Amino acid sequence: MAQRARLTVHPSFTVGEIDRRIFGSFVEHLGRAVYTGIYEPGHPTADADGFRQDVADLTAELGVTAVRYPGGNFVSNYVWEDGIGPVADRPRRLDLAWRSIESNEVGVDEYQRWAAKTGTETIMAVNLGTRGADAAAALVEYCNVPGGTAWSDRRRANGAEEPYGVKVWCLGNEMDGPWQIGHKTAEGYGRLASQTAQAMLRADPTLELVACGSSSREMATFGEWERVVLEHTFDQVDYISLHAYYQERNGDRASFLASGASLEAFITEVVATADAVAAKRHSDKRIRLSVDEWNVWYIDDFAGEDNLELAERPRLAEDAYSLLDAVVVGDLLTTLLRNADRVAIACLAQLVNVIAPIMTEPGGEAWRQTTFHPFALTAKHARGVALEARTETPGLATAKYGEVPALASAVAWDEESGSLVFLLTNRSKEPLETTLSHAGFGTARLAEAVTIIADAGGPRRDAASAALATPQPVDKVRVTDAETSVTLPPESWTMVRLSLGA
Template sequence: MRTARLTLDPGFRIGDIDRRLFGSFVEHMGRSVYTGIYEPGHPAADADGLREDVLELTRELGVTTVRYPGGNFVSNYRWEDGVGPVEERPTRLDLAWRSVESNAFGLNEFMAWARKAAVEPMMAVNLGTRGVAEALALLEYANHPGGTALSDLRRAHGAPEPHGIRVWCLGNEMDGPWQMGHKTADEYGRLAAETARAMKRFDPALQLVACGSSNAYIDTFASWEATVLEHTYEHVDMVSLHAYYEPVDGDVDSFLASGAEMDRMIDSIVATADHIGAKLRSRKKIKLSFDEWNVWYQSRFPGESALEWSSAPRLIEDVYDTVDAVVVGSLLITLLRHADRVDVACQAQLANIIAPIMTEPGGPAWRQTIFHPFALTARHARGTVLRVEPQSPVLETARYGEVPALWATATHDEESGAVTLFAVNRDRTAPLTLTADLRPLPGLRVAEHLVLDGSGEPAGAVNTAAEPDRVRPVAVDGTATDGDQLTVQLPPASWSMVRLVPATGTATPPAAPAPTA
């Protein structure tokens, strides 16, 4: 039996958890909006056309913040097209995804949805085909109380109170040649700096996110961030990271180690940002917004040029199995292990497009396999992330070299005394016995051990509309503490969550946030 060890000690901390780590993403792409979160006439739609079954699943998922309206879509988007009387809104061509956009759903509809979903909005501005003036106009329309042309226009559109959007993305993936209005790092850096300076003049308390690299393999990775931050360092609060993972050429072993690649990517951008901060002699620390991440089988996507012009097409609707869910769980572990620098993270996307929630037009909504590790982590990762230093066997992967078989983190809620351990066994061939030293946290008992087993049968099992609960976490009996030691059996290719509570305390999990009106 292969073994691994770690120690849980509240004296060794990475940082407090920013609840915005459990964010999601809604883009005008495919069926993310139309027949995803918004479908007037659906049996579950409310008076605003919002699908209440999707709202319920969103709250269950534990999403805290949602990035909108893109994504590639935003770089050719006119926000003005999506406000005002719906019957007067123009139909436009979306060049990003070769789709026909009705603009029936726009800013005010999204904000109504966000309030009902109890999520914080994260708004992106178009710095591809537009610039400073248009960003300021959107900001005034959204956030100014009234008494100006644009704020009074919002009020006339049925939104009397300002939306109070606090977090703004300064464009999207402007390093990518596929982006409308693609720019060099210098071109984008200067535009982002001028936009940030103007937006902070409107409200210094805004939090602004500069575009980082669209992936870790683009030629300009890290050098892009260095140049952009030379321009924007004192004007922005975060820089973005984007990454998607799949088993390249069927290499499942490397796929299960995707968290190692995300870990290196974060370390690289932290080092780059800190280098620029030192160069500028700044005391400020730039934080990270990992505002696009997920498993995405990009090799199955023929590319935008292969798409036919249509409205809300079925686009990139990947169906996930248990191994995909284990990888998503490992990526969440990686984000938690960087809680000192990653303030925001958004799984892309929320509904239908590479999503934890699937829907059918006029039909049901259901949870994909990847829904479960996200929902459980969002619900139980509370308080402070502990710095665990596992001793683990190593695996050799073709893509990432040697990686530890055990990928783990733990959180400690000082108020309740609860500790939650999240652990992935990356080894597809053998189980792993994990022992955790609890001497610094005496008197804990196991309240719950749940596992998603990617090695179990039937291989490749997925959730569908017909079988929505075929794959879900399974409770493991018998996991217990013995004195000051916890022993956990981790099946091959599995994700586990073990909740520990004070022996005299309650095992009741934290309640999901209540929806707002």
Template sequence: MYSATLTLDPAFVVGPVRRRTFGSFVEHLGRCVYTGIHDPDHPTADADGFRGDVLDLTRELGVTTVRYPGGNFVSGYRWEDGVGPVGERPTRLDLAWHSSDPNLVGVDEFMRWADKADVEPMMAVNLGTRGVQEALDLLEYCNVPGGSAWSDRRRANGVEEPYRIKMWCLGNEMDGPWQIGHKTAHEYGRLAAETARAMRLMDPGLELVVCGSSSSDMPTFGEWERVVLTETYEHVDHVSAHAYYWEEDGDLASFLASAVDMDHFVESVAATADAVRAAGKHEKRIHISFDEWNVWYQKRAESRPPSGDDWPVAPVLLEDRYNVADAVVVGNLLISLLRHTDRVHAASLAQLVNVIAPIMTEPGGRSWRQTTFHPFALTARHAAGDVLRVAVESPAEETARFGDVPVLDAVATHDPGTGDVVVFAVNRSTTTPVDLDVDLRGFPGLRLLDARTLSNPDHTWQATADDATSVGPVPNTSAKVADDRARAELPPVSWSVLRLGRA
């Protein structure tokens, strides 16, 4: 058994726990919208056609923001096709995913769903095939009270009050050659700057997200951020980051260390943004919206879109079935996001339903929680107050991709109001348990409120509609607190949460 130590101190604060860290993503891709959140024939569907079981699971997941409507989809999207009488809306080809969209769900429907789910909407505009004017039209439709063409169109469509959407994405992954309307950094930077400036003329209080790199493996990574931010710095608030992780060739050790790459991504983007800030003598600081992240098995058959003359509505796409190891990685990626809360001000797990998602559904039938649902839900529920800078002493194991990596990774939060401390920890070893020792002398008198661990001797176990409950977070009976120290045994390939307080 390995031994590892965490030392916590209330003075070592990284920053506040940001509720927007627990965002998600709904794209018109595969079955995320149709038979995902929207399924009028489902027994739980409400008057608007939204599945009640999915709404319940969304609230249980603890999602705070939802990015919409894409993703790659947005770079060819004509938003006005999705407003007005449903029977008059056109069906359009979606070139991004070789599918058809009947536009049964558009801006107004999504906003009604967001209200029911109690989430903040994060709207994306099309800067692939469209530009400044179309972005302004959508903003006018959503945020202007009335007295103009598009705001009055919204009111005529039955929505009297403006939506007042605050957070907007200026396009999506425009550095990617796969993107419709792909641009160079200079081309995109100029367009994003002009779009942002015009949008602020209409609504000065917006928070705007400019496209950063869609992967740290992109050949333009770093230079893309530098050029784009040089053009847009004074007009935007956040730069986006996108990252997906997947197990390759059975290299479980490197896969479990995926958060090392996320740490590198965040720290590199933050350094580049700060360099632009210094060079331009800007006062404000640009933060990061990590608005696409997850585990995604891109080489699997379900990630291949249709082809030829086949343009189906809501095909089965990207419906990865997640196992225990995937859930441990998702929990570790959340640890990385939290420990960078000084720079990561928003994040979106991609996606919410069916498409590389924590929630799965059958059309007209059952819904269930994937393994990845649990670390997200428990972190969203229990992380509160301030994120603490944790001192970690841990043995390391060698990985093919990242070299020697500490087997223990962890972060902690402290709620000054209640005094509660919560530790989130992963054991990334593939074979060896960890005896965890947490030094709590900075928080005298705490006792153990709860300890839960997600693991399984078979790390490939997957939840299904028939069995989604056999494996999940269970009480960790080894956890104890005595003499201002907490101890717990963490199995290999595991994610754990320890809740400590005085109540």
């Protein structure tokens, strides 16, 4: 028998404006994300710069707005100067993070050309593992100073007359993690991040800076790490990061479907810590969040950095995703939108081949994984402001997180276009007869209703099978000006989009 739920929204009650950078992604020099991912000279679709047009087209369809680059763990032993100037003169380096050979064919300038072609904003990370303030400030000078200095003139000599204007910069990556090259204590990282931020802001005072938060909520240092780091960097940074990966373990399907509840708690706890630091300083500044790595990742199947064979552009972490994974990705994205007042940036990790919504074969085709679809639909339609949603829902018992709401949701209202979008996850095994109450918005009609239903089958491992995973229309959606009724299938992610006005 179907359970019942109700969700009520009103235009007067908003969470906050939806920052378009929530629909970000991540390209790291890891595995085949760059080489045979976005970049493959000689591919039938490659442009004059060697970038695959089929991947660029799928990136645009996915709706990606910003991309974090070049890492990730890779950045913590990266010498950015290796990737500029004539390609033939660039050194081949051993990347210590992933035990890979880095050719440096793609560096800052090549990547910025790809970003311009795809219309994506670059979120640049700097190496605070083996390097520090000097190298970071020099990179800012190379990217952002118009000319007349050593590094800016080097950029111009390398073919980029105009500065790149990169605004958002990550102060290192996962420096709390013992796996990280140059891993530091919170105190050590906080001091270095503050010193580096000072130098970078002298090079370009308009930068927006991201301090490293915890690599996961399960880190033993979580909470205290954020407090100490922000005590050092509070006046200089705009954001603190959090990284969150989820997977189904031991057949615990309910807990996996409740991953969004864990992310919700993670966000709430980081916000509380940041605001406590602000209160101690008697400051009304509010640090916002950059969830600049998030996804489903079957990390238990990954060999681990210490066990990798030395190789060039190896196939690493090329997870193939099921419809169950797609439902969870949709729910995680819904969680980010529900916290739009504090989550400003989010990067689905990663874009191509490495735990990615887009897969490629060298010299061959590119295709959409199941996880492509909830992201693309949300990025396309969730605009304007996020609304508060009063939700009445049954609970769902989970082994890992206790009882969580069976219905998770986010609602986006774009007054300019007259669009009201409900993103709904039914985490339970039963159908959920759901009433969406939207009195106060005026005339409403159904524009679209589609769903992704978790299956019991395995991943879709190629273009042909992945094509079977496209979202399906929802039957029997009833719309009046006051409310909409829809039955959410078991273990599903659903988008209901209404058009408001005449």
